[in-house]
Amino acid sequence: MLKEERFDHIINLLKKENKVSYDQLAGELHVSEDTIRRDIDALYQNGLLSKVRGGAITLAKNPLSFQDRSSHLSEGKEAIALKARQFIKNGQTIFMDGGTTVCAIAASLPLDSNLRVITNNMALIPILSNFNNIEVIVLGGKYNRDTQTNSGLRTIDEAREYIADCYFMGACALHHELGVTSVFNEEASIKRAMISNAKKIIVLGNVEKLSTTEPFRVCDLAQVNVLITDLPSDSDLLDSYRSLGIRLI
Amino acid sequence: MLKEERFDHIINLLKKENKVSYDQLAGELHVSEDTIRRDIDALYQNGLLSKVRGGAITLAKNPLSFQDRSSHLSEGKEAIALKARQFIKNGQTIFMDGGTTVCAIAASLPLDSNLRVITNNMALIPILSNFNNIEVIVLGGKYNRDTQTNSGLRTIDEAREYIADCYFMGACALHHELGVTSVFNEEASIKRAMISNAKKIIVLGNVEKLSTTEPFRVCDLAQVNVLITDLPSDSDLLDSYRSLGIRLI
DNA sequence: TACAAAATTGCATAACTTTGCATAAAAGTT
DNA sequence: AACTTTTATGCAAAGTTATGCAATTTTGTA
Numbered sequence: 001m002l003k004e005e006r007f008d009h010i011i012n013l014l015k016k017e018n019k020v021s022y023d024q025l026a027g028e029l030h031v032s033e034d035t036i037r038r039d040i041d042a043l044y045q046n047g048l049l050s051k052v053r054g055g056a057i058t059l060a061k062n063p064l065s066f067q068d069r070s071s072h073l074s075e076g077k078e079a080i081a082l083k084a085r086q087f088i089k090n091g092q093t094i095f096m097d098g099g100t101t102v103c104a105i106a107a108s109l110p111l112d113s114n115l116r117v118i119t120n121n122m123a124l125i126p127i128l129s130n131f132n133n134i135e136v137i138v139l140g141g142k143y144n145r146d147t148q149t150n151s152g153l154r155t156i157d158e159a160r161e162y163i164a165d166c167y168f169m170g171a172c173a174l175h176h177e178l179g180v181t182s183v184f185n186e187e188a189s190i191k192r193a194m195i196s197n198a199k200k201i202i203v204l205g206n207v208e209k210l211s212t213t214e215p216f217r218v219c220d221l222a223q224v225n226v227l228i229t230d231l232p233s234d235s236d237l238l239d240s241y242r243s244l245g246i247r248l249i
Numbered sequence: 250m251l252k253e254e255r256f257d258h259i260i261n262l263l264k265k266e267n268k269v270s271y272d273q274l275a276g277e278l279h280v281s282e283d284t285i286r287r288d289i290d291a292l293y294q295n296g297l298l299s300k301v302r303g304g305a306i307t308l309a310k311n312p313l314s315f316q317d318r319s320s321h322l323s324e325g326k327e328a329i330a331l332k333a334r335q336f337i338k339n340g341q342t343i344f345m346d347g348g349t350t351v352c353a354i355a356a357s358l359p360l361d362s363n364l365r366v367i368t369n370n371m372a373l374i375p376i377l378s379n380f381n382n383i384e385v386i387v388l389g390g391k392y393n394r395d396t397q398t399n400s401g402l403r404t405i406d407e408a409r410e411y412i413a414d415c416y417f418m419g420a421c422a423l424h425h426e427l428g429v430t431s432v433f434n435e436e437a438s439i440k441r442a443m444i445s446n447a448k449k450i451i452v453l454g455n456v457e458k459l460s461t462t463e464p465f466r467v468c469d470l471a472q473v474n475v476l477i478t479d480l481p482s483d484s485d486l487l488d489s490y491r492s493l494g495i496r497l498i
Numbered sequence: 499t500a501c502a503a504a505a506t507t508g509c510a511t512a513a514c515t516t517t518g519c520a521t522a523a524a525a526g527t528t
Numbered sequence: 529a530a531c532t533t534t535t536a537t538g539c540a541a542a543g544t545t546a547t548g549c550a551a552t553t554t555t556g557t558a
Contacts, residue, residue: 002268003516004301007312022534032518037535045360046313053525053534122387125371129394138371138399140389140407145378150387154410158389158403252506271544281508286545302515302544499558506553515544524535 001029006039014049014058021055076206076230077104083228083249084168087202090114092165095194097121098149098187099170101204109134118162120155120190123148137162139190147171151186159193167198173212174205174227176240180218188216195219202226210237221246250278255288263298263307270304295482296332296498308332313357325455325479326353332477332498333417336451339363341414344443346370347398347436348419350453358383367411369404369439372397386411388439396420400435408442416447422461423454423476425489429467437465444468451475459486470495 006029013020022040026033040056043049049056081104088094088109093116096102106117106127113131117124120139128136139158141150169191173181180203182188195201201224210229221227226247231237233248241248255278262269262277271289275282293300299311308314314331330353337343337358342365345351355366355376362380366373369388377385388407390399418440422430429452431437444450450473459478470476475496480486482497490497 002301002303002306004299004306004310004312005268008310011312034518035516038516041536043312047357047360048312122371122374125374125392128392136392136394138387138389138392140387140399140403143374143385143387145385150389154389154407161403283508283545284506287506290546501558502556504553504555507551508549509551510549511547513544513546515542517542518540520537520539522535522537524533526531526533528529528531 003039006031006036007043010036010039010043010056011048014056019052019055019057024055074206077101078108079230080204080206080228081105081108084202084204085109087166087200087226088113088115089165092116093118093162095119095159095162095164095167095198096124097167097169097171097191097194098123098147099172099204101206102168102170103127105168105204118159118164120150120159121148122150144184147184147187149187149190151184151190155186156189156193159190160197162197164194164198166200166202167194169194169201169203169218172203172205172209172218173214174203174209174221174241175211175213176221176244178213178217179220180224181214182216182218183214185216188218191218195223200225202228204228206230207237211240250280252288255280255285256292259285259288259292259305260297263305267310268301268304268306273304293335295496296335296477297482323455326350327357328479329453329455329477330354330357333451333453334358336415336449336475337362337364338414341365342367342411344368344408344411344413344416344447345373346416346418346420346440346443347372347396348421348453350455351417351419352376354417354453367408367413369399369408370397371399393433396433396436398436398439400433400439404435405438405442408439409446411446413443413447415449415451416443418443418450418452418467421452421454421458421467422463423452423458423470423490424460424462425470425493427462427466428469429473430463431465431467432463434465437467440467444472449474451477453477455479456486460489 010020010025022033022036025036044051050059080101084105091114096117096119098121102121103123106124114133116135117128118137128134139150139155141152141155143150203224207230221244224246228249238248259269271282271285274285289305292298298305299308329350333354340363345366345368347370351370352372355373363382365384366377367386377383388399388404390401390404392399452473456479470493473495475498477498487497
């Protein structure tokens with residue numbers, strides 16, 4: 001019996017019963033359980049079923065195609081998004097980089113916003129696609145599936161070609177002495193490129209990011225114009241950031 | 250007995266039985282198993298059957314075509330995706346451009362595929378994110394929300410930085426005399442850039458695209474190496490494309 | 499018709515797949 | 529926490545397939 005015929009049998013049985021087990025199939029097809037295990041793995045690798053302990057079940061029809069992951073955003077991020085609105089004026093050109101807070105800002109924009117957004121953040125694409133008057137310029141590069149951003153020399157090079165009215169910087173750690181830091185070296189370089197080509201630097205940091213550091217230095221806090229947090233701007237937690245010439249919001 | 254007669258015999262038997270084996274055919278046709286093996290390989294190279302260990306099965310019977318996949322893509326596109334699989338080998342670097350057929354190919358890849366995909370097609374990002382061993386390189390540019398692709402001078406410039414083993418070209422009209430054409434000028438330029446930097450040009454065109462044209466010329470059909478359609482490769486509708494040196498599948 | 503070039507064929511062999519078993523690692527159960 | 533069951537991995541045997549080769553057949557050309 002051909003391997004493909006076994007595949008066929010497995011898939012048909014699965015259609016009928018919604019689940020199959022290794023031992024049942026091994027018996028029916030007169031091969032060892034190992035072989036069935038390998039068959040089911042092959043079908044799994046090709047996206048035709050879901051593996052479970054002891055066998056397989058039909059695929060959960062859960063097309064992971066267009067994830068608008070922005071839906072499950074925390075309250076803190078919504079708060080930051082709301083505060084960010086005051087800095088966004090129609091007609092502006094804006095840099096946005098990685099992080100879910102940036103996505104929250106994009107998602108909260110008025111539908112008729114007229115903007116040009118320049119970004120390496122791929123998670124922004126489905127969000128910004130909803131806006132008819134937002135021109136999106138994608139900075140290319142090697143895509144990182146964890147951060148959902150592009151990075152590399154090309155990304156930096158491209159970012160340097162634009163001058164933006166403001167830059168919303170997400171995904172970074174903030175420390176009153178050690179400044180702005182980031183998890184990846186590449187991200188840090190992109191941030192620096194955006195900083196040097198933006199007229200106003202707006203850093204987004206929820207309370208968990210305050211007084212923390214990451215390995216890669218982006219810039220001094222002195223270079224930052226505005227710091228938006230999810231705290232009230234008179235909160236004690238922000239005291240160490242006052243007197244740095246940053247506008248705290 | 251002529252080779253063509255053997256081909257006919259194989260195809261007819263396949264239609265009747267859905268599967269054929271080397272030893273069975275070798276007996277029936279009084280030639281060695283090697284010859285049958287070569288015959289079946291020739292038919293496979295033309296997309297007329299699926300090769301399996303021990304013989305061949307019809308394309309429709311290939312379990313990989315059982316598309317209960319999350320994809321709500323048309324049957325034709327699935328058929329093209331299945332035929333495209335024979336050109337994709339692990340370790341390759343591949344250009345892909347816009348169009349839903351290209352997305353169908355990406356969605357049908359085995360989960361453990363090891364590839365580098367270079368694209369301006371943003372719709373590919375969520376699809377390719379599911380593959381741990383596919384490196385995605387995004388070509389930046391101005392994002393077009395209708396085609397879901399990036400375009401512009403930057404896009405072309407970046408595409409030129411890479412050499413790919415093959416290029417899957419989607420979203421184009423095909424005409425036996427007027428060649429490959431596209432709806433937008435910008436898309437056409439990107440296609441040309443990819444053509445000049447890819448070792449093998451594979452054009453995807455479902456039957457609705459055949460014998461049609463669009464305003465912007467991409468290239469002659471002579472520059473195309475392979476044309477994958479949703480038709481069987483011996484269909485009359487493809488006759489005008491024969492004798493152009495293209496492999497029809 | 500005769501000849502050279504090209505294609506086709508069957509064979510030998512090397513490379514690769516598949517399979518079931520043994521064992522180690524991981525995941526559930528009590 | 530100890531035990532059982534299940535799954536993954538490595539291995540060797542058997543089987544299958546691709547490849548190069550030489551012999552043969554076919555094709556094209558003079």
